[in-house]
Amino acid sequence: MRYHFVLNGYLQNCQKLMQEMKSFKETYLSAVEEGVTYLYCQSEETARQLNGRLTENARVLIAKEYVPEVVLKVLEELANPEDLYIFGSDYAGEELAVRLGARLGGSSLTSVSSIQIKNGTKAGIKAGKMVYSNHMEAIFRMKKGPYCISLAKGLTKAEPYPGQMYIAEVHNCYEYDAASYIIERSFEPVEQEESLEEAKVLIVAGRGIGKKEHIALLQELAERIGGQVGVSRPAAMNAWLPMNHLIGVSGAMTNPSVCITAGISGAAAFYAGIEKSKFIVAVNTDEHAPIMKNADVVIVEDFRPFIEALDKILEKS
Ligand SMILES: Cc1cc2nc3c(=O)[nH]c(=O)nc-3n(C[C@H](O)[C@H](O)[C@H](O)COP(=O)(O)OP(=O)(O)OC[C@H]3O[C@@H](n4cnc5c(N)ncnc54)[C@H](O)[C@@H]3O)c2cc1C
Structure with missing residues (x-):
């Protein structure tokens, strides 16, 4: 079994997601084989500008704009049923984790704050998530791979490893035809606020x-x-x-x-x-x-x- 990160490169605070992922990796995944970082973003340039890395290698999934469908299609083709896929604590991370798990007949859990992986996948994976208004941690057994989790918001942060990820592969996602139902589109820059x-x-x-x-x-x-x-x-x-x-x-x-x-x-x-x-x-x-x-x-x-x-x-x- 290997673990992979799936990172949202459309977000201004992508760096914050990387920090949470790095901390999760160091706390829970030291005994598991490293996979790659899947970075879904607008262009290869975005990937090259990322400051820091989570894994040695990256696979970049490029689409002009974020549409879950197009990202899922590529992930679905590349996913290994034995592996663990770790999505960010952002909204897109939550929806992609659940949808990928369901499509591939695996298991999914959102807002995960801890994980226990024993003896490969045979014993399954146990993942923890805060419940009852953050007063108790519930442990869920994830029985079937691929194991798709999104991280909880506000996990401890750690600076990603310095240097850049080696871009091992670039996948151009298919063009999504939104013209049939989106009548008009405009973008307004939003000032980045402290969370x-x-x-x-x-x-x-x-x-x-x-x-x-x-x-x-x-x-x-x-x-x-x-x-x-x-x-x-x-x-x-x-x-x-x-x-x-x-x-x-x-x-x-x-x-x-x-x-x-x-x-x-x-x-x-x-x-x-x-x-x-x-x-x-x-x-x-x-x-x-x-x-x-x-x-x-x-x-x-x-x-x-x-x-x-x-x-x-x-x-x-
Ligand atoms: C599953 C579930 C999840 C929920 N999740 C959330 C959540 O995440 N966050 C959330 O907020 N709610 C959530 N709710 C709703 C929650 O139960 C309450 O309905 C909600 O928090 C009430 O919001 P409020 O205090 O603004 O309004 P109200 O309960 O209507 O209170 C308004 C208060 O303002 C006071 N007031 C009136 N005029 C003035 C004035 N001029 N100056 C000063 N005070 C004044 C009143 O005395 C009153 O106490 C959830 C509910 C459910 C069922």
Whole structure:
């Protein structure tokens, strides 16, 4: 059995995925034979510009844009049924791991945080994944290869090995004809943000802030104090911020030094995402909201006067 990494080269933070993969490799795979890194990306140039490597050799899968279907087709042809395929913790990694496992009649598991491989594949593979809002690790036996896993978000990071991967093969994916259903396409550059999981100061907006326009108030405050803004599920569903700002079991699990919640009731599914905060300030008009029991400081007040007062203090200091 060999292990392979499958890396998303379309992402700006591809480097972060490599760091998580390297750490996973060093912790769990030292006794397993190394395979290759499959890098799916826009061009061979992208692969050559990658700073660092995970394995000696790489196979580059080139497609003008990321379409799961075209990447899967190549992976399907190249995959060995005995082998382990490790995908990144990004969205594409999750979907490709599951779909590849299903297509090839193997096993798949997402958000894997640990793995045990004993006596080759005969005993199967045991993979661990955090469950119950990160409170317990469940161990899953993966019985059939190929074994396709995606890594959990926020694993320990290690700098990839210096130098570049040797590009052993280049595969041009087939051209996907999207013209029949995509009417128009435009690209807007998005500024690369610090991930919410790494934020030291986090301000989270809930349904109680009332409308999208109020997010700007919290963003200004966050900028001033060097923080990030996240949202609860109702705020994300109202598109007040994109889904990658969602905090809670369905989104980011954070551990900031300070977390300020505004207009958040503190439901269990949300609270799991901030419970590792060192200090929680809750601003809510309802003194009986569940978040009030879990916060270090509670402010029973409309969130706006609170933000304004805080702004004034910061102006002075
Ligand atoms: C399987 C599952 C997964 C889920 N995953 C998540 C998840 O990952 N993240 C998540 O957030 N939710 C998740 N939920 C939903 C979760 O259960 C709650 O419904 C949600 O967190 C409530 O969001 P909220 O606190 O913004 O809204 P509400 O519960 O409606 O609370 C709004 C709060 O704002 C207060 N308020 C009103 N006006 C003001 C004001 N002017 N100033 C200050 N306070 C004010 C109110 O008193 C109230 O406490 C999940 C649910 C399920 C079933």
